[in-house]
Amino acid sequence: MEKLESVAVGVEEEFHTVDLATRKLVPRADRLLQNLPDDRFSGELQRSVVETNSRPFVRLADVLEDLAALRRAVATEAEAFGLGVVAAGTVPIVDLDALKVTPDPRYENMLEEYQLLAREQLICGAQVHVEVEDRDLAVQIGHRVSPWMPVLLALSASSPFWLGSDSGYASYRTLLWNRWPTTGPMPAVSSAAEYEGMVADLIRTGVITDPGMVYYDVRPSDHVPTVELRIPDACPRVEDVALLAGIFRALVATELDAIEQGRPPVPTARPELVRTFTWRAARAGLEGELVDPLEGRAKPARQIVRETVNRLRPALEATGDWDLVCDLTDNVLRRGTSATRQRTAYATGGLEAVVDLLVSETKANTEWWPEARCAEIVSMMGGAYDTSADEAVVFDGTARGPYGLVLTALDRLGAQGLAERDRQKEQVQHDLGMYFEEGRLFPVDLIPRIVGSEDWELLQSGLSQRTRALEHFLHDAYGPGRIIEDGVVPKDLVTGAPGYREEGRFVPPEAIRCAISGTDLVRDGAGHWFVLEDNLRVPSGLGYAMANRWLSARVVPELVRAVATPAPRRAMAVLRGALTQASPELALITSGSSDPAYYEHRLLARELDVPLVEPGDLEIRDGELFTLEGRRIRVLYRRIDEEDLWAAMPELRDLLAAGSVVLANAPGNGLGDDKAIYAYVPRLISYYLGETPILDNVPTYLCREPADLEQVLDRLEELVVKPVDGYGGQGVVIGPDASPKELEAVRAEIAADPDRWIGQETVAVSTHPTFTGGRLEPRVVDLRTFVCLGAEPDVVPLALSRVAAHGSRIVNSSRGGGSKDTWLL
Structure with missing residues (x-):
């Protein structure tokens, strides 16, 4: 389950539209859809139903946040027409004669073919998609998880009333749904080819017309690489939907692990047994008994829910969902299902009270439902702001995750206030001397980027692992060459690499080659992190990351105060510790003021409290290195290309080979920067460390x-x-x-x-709000992180977010990119 933390999950929800005055189901979904973005909202078979589609996310809390925003949008739009929206399997007050199917050839054909069955399809569900790229695995998982589907149905049960009467079931929607010819547990097929053949056979009968009409409780999606959960009722409370998503992802992960370990599915996975389990769940919900998926016998429903969640604990911990799922499980078991709450409302106020309850719960204010959007932020975004991969903003302009305090503070400043701070920023940069190349200010955007604690914990582990493997590789490649002899990496790929240098062989085996490494990462809209490249020669950016924090503290102090993040000088302590591992006699060597990053060289030397020298400031006496002032130097923090260093001081090679001088970083490290070697890094991790790579390559x-x-x-x-x-x-x-x-x-x-x-x-790289020309634009960002290697890798608690220019995906300063202050939580 090592890679489960990066498996994305998404949700589709269906909503009934009801008239707030009569409480009747009404065919007016098309009115709402006219003003809602069609990539997130769509119609269904019945014109009384609106469907929403969340973005896929790695973190369950992000899914919950997105679902709340979608509900907020559709509920707000409905109210403008005197309508309410209801997330429930059924609504109790229905006039069948007034309802029509959506005018679409596919839906009209379904009405013609299925008659009353289609006209009575007045039901709504919630569907959960979990990433599974291998379709053969997706097919196997669909069958293997089926015994637990009744548990998810019981948690979601929200359809006790049908056409004005109490059905006696917690989920009568299930019985209505199972009238279709291709519903119920998924058959036990063993491969994607067998599954596709079965679907083709079903279509050939003429009973269904396309793969989208295969409505199994779980199925491999017919249009995206996911396993799709279809059994739950729509849930009035948005947090219950998140609970279903968390449990289903954990079930999928657990079965993936079982397949990998060669464990067979549980005996109760037989479709005829699962169908009876499903009937029991639809009848009782959480208020009676369910059939235990492992033992095949009846037990109290609440006990089975608890046992299921506990069984899934390893998977839930791997995704970071354990605490949240436990809280959500406690909540739903304490308050019971929607079916129970609806019956309580009916006892006191009739069917109208049931509809009012459902409308209220669907729109319920929760901690994932902000009380108000930031009006100034929305105004600065304008109508064309693309939030599809944005890290900070939900599609309706509300803040995501940890950005609430920051966007609230920005909202108070407004466009004019932010523009004034932007002007102040340039003056502060002049005062600090923050230049990149002579006369050009280092571009900095004032809106900070936040890397949440879950992300940062993952990155710290993955970066440490990657650095250890590359350190082993560089010593091996310039030493015994075991990895070449064992056929893991081709010899010509190593010795023919542009970054390979004979001077790399001068480095003693006990020396640390990668005293500081810079790793560039990107994040996609779902929250997956990918390594773009490794920088092991002279990685730059740490000083600029520090300066960005100083800049923020002086220009937008209210933002810096909003979120607690490590002080930047902690980074210098980590860097100094790594550089002085061999000796405290340290200097930073630069090519001089002509270097575009000379500002950073001066800043780092000052913060490390070490001499800043050029080759001409050094001399060799009696086999040792000194400054012209007579200060002995044992460690050179190299911020100069090695070719320039050898050209200026060719005899330095002898000191390096003798071990009297250490270069950080070591000569020849450019081999590890090679983009072809990059492709082999996952194999390096397996070969040298015996571990599964934590971070993915592109x-x-x-x-x-x-x-x-x-x-x-x-x-x-x-x-x-x-x-x-x-x-x-x-x-x-x-x-x-x-x-x-x-x-x-x-x-x-x-x-x-x-x-x-x-x-x-x-990669569809994530974007971040960037202030330009009085407006906010979504700009592509990457993240340069730093790892210092002493006795153990130490991930520096400071990182640099680089920002692409307008319309570009390349973030480098040499290509017009800028930067952001980056807060690591």
Whole structure:
């Protein structure tokens, strides 16, 4: 279950539309859909139903937040028409003659074919999608999890009333739903091919017309790479939907692990047994007995829910959902199902009271439902702000996750106040000397980026692991070469790499090669993190990250006070500890003021309290290194290209080989920066550490391999291509953004020298609000993190978020990018 923390989950919810005056179900969903974004809201078979689609997210709390925003939007729109929306399996007051199917050829055909069955399809459900890329696994999981589906149905039961009468069931929707010919437990098929063949056979009978009409309780989705849960009733309380999503993801993960370990499905997975379990759950909900999925005998429903959640604890802990799922489970068991609450309302106020309860609970204010949007923020976003992959803002302009306090503070400033702070920022940068290249201020956006604690814990583990593996690799590659002898990495890939240097062999085996590494990561809209590249030569950015915090503290202090985050000087303590591992006699060496990052060199030397030197400031006497003032230097924190250093001080090689001087970082480390070596890092982790990689690479194709080259050239307009020795964004071509002329030019370069190129899948990188021209724009961001290696890896508690220019996906300063203050929680 090591990779479960990055498995995304999404939810589709269906809502009835009811007239707030008569409390009747009404066919007016199309009115609401006219003003709602069609990528998040859609119609269904009946014109009385609106469907919402959450974004997929890695964290359950993010799913909950998104679902609340979707409910908020549809409920607000409904009220403008005197309507309410209800998330429940059924609503009790219905006029069948007044209801119509949605005018769509598919739905009209279903009405013609299924008659009363289609006209009475006045039911709503909640569907949960969990990522499973392998369709064969998705098919197997659909069958294996089926014994637990009745438990999820019982938790969601919200349809006791049907056409004005108490049905006697907690979920009468289930009985209505099971009238369709392709519902119920999924058959025990063993592969995607067998499943597709079965679906084709069903369509061939003419009873169903397309794969979308296969309505099993769980099924592999027919349009996205997920396993789809379909059995639950729609739930009035949004947190109950989140509970279903958390438990279902854990069930999927548990069965994935069981398949990997070779454990068979439980005996009760037989479809004929599961169907009886389902009937029991629809009848009783949580208020009676369910059938135990493992033992196949009746037990109190609440006991089975508790036992199920406890059984799933390893998976829930792996996703970080354990505490939240426990809280949500306690809540639903304490208050009972919606079916019970509806019957209580009926006893005191009749069917009208039931509808009022459902409307109220569907719109219920929870901690995931902000009391108000930030009006100034929404105004600055404008109507065209794309939130589809935004880290800070939900689609309706409300804050996501930890951004509530920050966006509230920004809202108080407003556009004019923020513009004034932006002007102040430039003056402060002049005062601090924050330049990148001579005369050019280092671009900084005032709206900080927040990396939540769950993300940062994951990144710390993954970055430490990656650094340890690369340190082993560099020592091995310049030493015994075991990884080459064992056939893990080709010899010519190592010795032929542009970053390979003979000076790398001068580094003693006991020396630390990667005293400080910089790893660039991106996050997609669902919350997956990917490593873009490793920087082991002279990683820059730590000083700018520190300066960004100073800048924020002086220009927008109300934002800095809003969220607690580590003080930037803690980073210097970590860096100093790593650099002085060999000796406290330390200096920072630079090529001088002509270096674009010279400001950072000066800042770091000052904060480390060490001399800032150029090659001309040093001399060698009696086999040791001194400054011209006579200060002995044993460790050089290198912020100069090694070629320039050797050209200026060729005899320094001898000191390095003798061990009287340590270079941090070591010469030859550029081998580890190589984009072709990057593709092998997961294998390095397995080989040297015997561990499963925690952080994913972007899927990468080596053009030196004929099959990969063919794929890259065939899909050039879809992929990102990079030179293996490129840095600073040099030579990168993003296929979807490139012109035909650019694609043809890079195609010719790749074909002429394929060894020099890689291709990568294009990641839908997350965006972040960036203030420009008095407005907020969603700009692509990445994250440069730093790891210092002493006795153990130490992830620096400071990071640099880099921001792409308008319309670009490349964040490097040399390509017009900027930066943000970054808060690690």
